[in-house]
Amino acid sequence: MAPKRKPVSFDTTLRNPARIPDFIAVLEEYEDVLLDDDTAIKIEAEIIRRKIFEPTKSTLGTYVPEYHDKFDFSAADHSADASKKVDYLFDKWKRSESGECSLDEIVYLLNNTITKHAEKGWKGGWQSRLHTQFNFLNELGFVRVVKNKKILISENGKQMISGFSNDNAEIKPNFDNLVQSSFLNAFAKYQVNNPYRFNTVKVNFFPLVLNTIKYLKDTYGRPGVFTQDISFIICWPNNDYISLAEFIYKFREENGYSKSNEFVYEYAMNLLDDTSVNSPFVKASESFLAKNSNLYKIDKIMHETPDEVIRKLRLTMLVSLRGGGRFIDLNHIEQSKINHIIEEYSDNKNFDADYSNYFTYMGKIDSSLNFSDSDEPQNTDVKEQKIQEWAGSSTWEFLEKEMKNTVSKSSSADLVLKYINEPVRLEFLSAVALKKALPDLKVIANYKADDQGIPFSHASGAGAGSSGSDIDAYEGNMHVIVEPTISKSRSFHVEHELPSIRSHVFAACAEDTNSQNGYNDWFSVFLAVDGLSRDVGEQARLIKDSTGVEIYPWEITDFIKHSQTVTSINDYRLIRNYAVPRKMPNLKNNN
Template sequence: MAKRRKPVSFDTTLRNPSRIPQFISVLSQFEGKILDDKVALELEGEIIRQKIFEPTKNTLGKYVKNYNIKFHFVADDQSTNAVQKVDSYYKEWAKNGPGEVDIEQIIYLLKNTITAHKDKGWKGGWESRIHTQFNFLNELGFVRVIKNKKILILPTGKLMITEYKNGYPKSESYDESFEQSAFLNSFSKYQINNPFRRNTIKVNFFPLVLNVIKYLDKKYKRPGIFRQDLPFILTWGDNDYKKLAEYIHSFRDKFGYNTSDELVYEYAMNLMDDSSTHKQIIPASPSFIASKKKDIKFSQIMNETPDEVIRKLRLTMLISLRGAGRFIDINKNEQEKVDYVVQTYSLNMDFFDDHDKYFEFMGSIDKKLLFSKTVTETQEAKDAKEQSIEEWANNNDWDFLRDEIINSVEKRPSTHLILKYVKETARLEFLSAIVIKKALPNLKVTANYKADDQGIPFNTASGGKNNQIGADIDVFEEKIHALLEPTISKARSFQVEHELPSIRNHIIATATQDIENDSGFNEWFGLFIASNLSRDVGDQVSVIQQINKVEIFPWDILDFVNFSQNVSSIRDYKVIRDYVSPQIMPSIQ
């Protein structure tokens, strides 16, 4: 396929960034193997076995004897009991946890079911899923997953999965800084003209964005790039950030900020027309738009790709959201890294379709782009988080907070201009802190998640590492030091075996530290906030109180939000709700 001029776009297959290290972690089990048909099926089988990717019953659980539409397929098992066997194996996989069923059962399912998907150079069906799942990770320089070549995990990919095994974090208190370091390394170097893109433009995307922001701030005191201006960056054809910034400024100077998406689309499309002059702020001709609108869709330029750009660039932790999410700006907490990226990676390279050269460049680790696990959070950063929690508590009503907490727990996307770019786990911690601050405005609420200079979280609290206690949220009221510990997990085993022992340890460590520091606190307890709480949680809480003298009070998430609307003290939460009352033996009359 010949190269041609196209707007910037990003693969959306792995929209949730937490899935990227999961896929690479499973892939690491196959490193060094030649990716032939057999290995491809085994790899996809292991991804499904570990439930990193969960196909529906209509695909993985439906026997297909023959198929000849998008590709030719014949089921491996042609016997009369194949339908029943597929159904049985699928049900067993569906009801069990990650990695609990035998891999041979999953391979059997893959050989006797289909997904109607075919990528060039790959067999149709499940094998093509490998290309879909890993091609963008090739492009980011994390892995090399190419048909009939040896599978490689590149240094940045290995960095990303430092805390992972078999597709999941090794512990509940894992350190996400490795992932952020890998993302920053990748996007800092990322160029649109790479061997995996058939695009003629030569753009270093992230440095271009940072340079435009810096230029607009220095010359015009603008708070970053207006979200609706991102289409101009997507359709720009080179690294000349000064001309691009002046174009954006001139457009807004001419039209202001209350412009329609349709108007922006017309002007952005003109930047794609090589026959037009880009010195003037003019819309694309109707004939050019008519000829390109099916290929360069309105929804793609105005909504889908801008959303994906913000989501991807937030992974670097160098981007903040301002103006209620309408502007993307530089995270001033990481100004040193921002300056280094634009100084080091703004020069475009030509790889001449040399995949090995590209992998060598993208896969190497730039140590200056690593986030340290031992850096102490500045007081300014702590203040920004506290201020953000207070502002959100004052500016949002209970219905909004309840709905967004439900979205987080159910792992549903938010439509809010800021929350939509915060992954569910960190979003739940943020919202929980806001709820308790709204309930009790005089509380001091200290959240321990990593956040930008606006106090908007990037990721969750890192757990008890690097001489930190590891609590999610600290809450202070007079002589009370309470811990707020929300979790998105609904699994009984995780709540009972992982979360509650961790909370117990956090409370003991907090009290010990407060006493040693003569902090003046004399009462400590924890609020465990989760969904799908079982009686086992109540039983374990009772055991912990009896053995360790540690008080933990479990709260269903929705009950927590509703109850919070009528409290006068943090002590009001010190109750055991009926749904977690400890089980007791029946009495004999």
């Protein structure tokens, strides 16, 4: 029996490209090492030791002497104290900072606990978990992590981690550019038919999307593709973008944009029926739906996969959101890269099961797709307009809820915010809150954004004419640096965030002084999660006493409440109760 044609889908293990370097970096010391059982466990242990992936108590913290269901497992330690030792080591790891536990301690946990992953060709449990973590990175050509073969990191994979260090304080200013360049290089070449997938579809996915949007715009003047139409794209059987675009155009001309997901699903399902003798512009037959609706569930076709597709497209920085997040379109700021991908990567290549050739092809760097500081768009006016638009339409309740969701890494239901990565989403919302509080305040957000002003990612960092700050706010003679963070780590706040802010304030002072622009009063607002450690306030005081740089920590809830009362940016120049430094009591004078 011929294999069923499947809709395109993407692995959701690594939604955030900033996490990919963490995983690749773990492999550096294992490059050219044979991936046997022992090495697989050590690599997974190192991932967990560094807290790149954090399993739950029910998996990593629960001793399992025997398991014989999806696979067979027997714990390495059958002593009477094994369960207590697992409890102790899990609690120690849970309380520790990244990298504090030893590799041997985590290996012990993995050899005496299970996760119920079972992947073909891999031992069930933690080894199979390793496979799920790296398989999409295999597909993208960053690495080759295949059981019983030597571990390899490609040229493109090495570029991605070249600005990365396990010590966050040593991440290079151009780190985001390197990550985004490498991801775009990989996704531009990505084919659904590759050695790591079992699918009969031969599709160059990203070029298909770009070609379809371009054709609709050039032929019909359409503003991109309706997000619901992504269901048609993932079910399309080939690279024929003209037929796909004509299908989408005809469907929307006849049905408009208010049809239900159930209605669209039936048309998308017909595209998967290779036995259909009718035009693709019909609903799937009742017999096909009855046979396949459990295999290709409506939520998968209409929500889960399209949602992940948009996330992947946004990672490239070549796709914009329009119409309040209801349409995807070409980001015309990056038109040259779009044209290059269409010209160079629209033709499908046949690799069959040749892992080596696929790895070589995918891992090669195309410098035309690299982002650099010199060509970084300065679309400040568009970003300011978007911030002002959101400031006018957002309530304080909405902003507080979304900011709290962001730092807690809870999902957003907003059609735009849900596709903005959490760190830069908090920057965007913070800028909106400042503009809402002080409509006349000049708010310059330094994140990268599309041609609609919707954020993609962090700015590249300090450089000529830039202090490296997240947000610059200007009022009168004051230049205020605003630095939001989603991190909850006390040590990261104290050892990395505050010293970086100090440097940003010094850089802003130097730039303003050299340019003689009239700004001569500088301070910073550090915006973080509720429940800030008292150490943050104490470190801010030490920085002020030693350098004169003023940093004022604010918790999100307090910041939002206070923002509703301010009349000047100077009203944030306050030491809140939770940031007041502690002092030792002077007991000697009481004796």
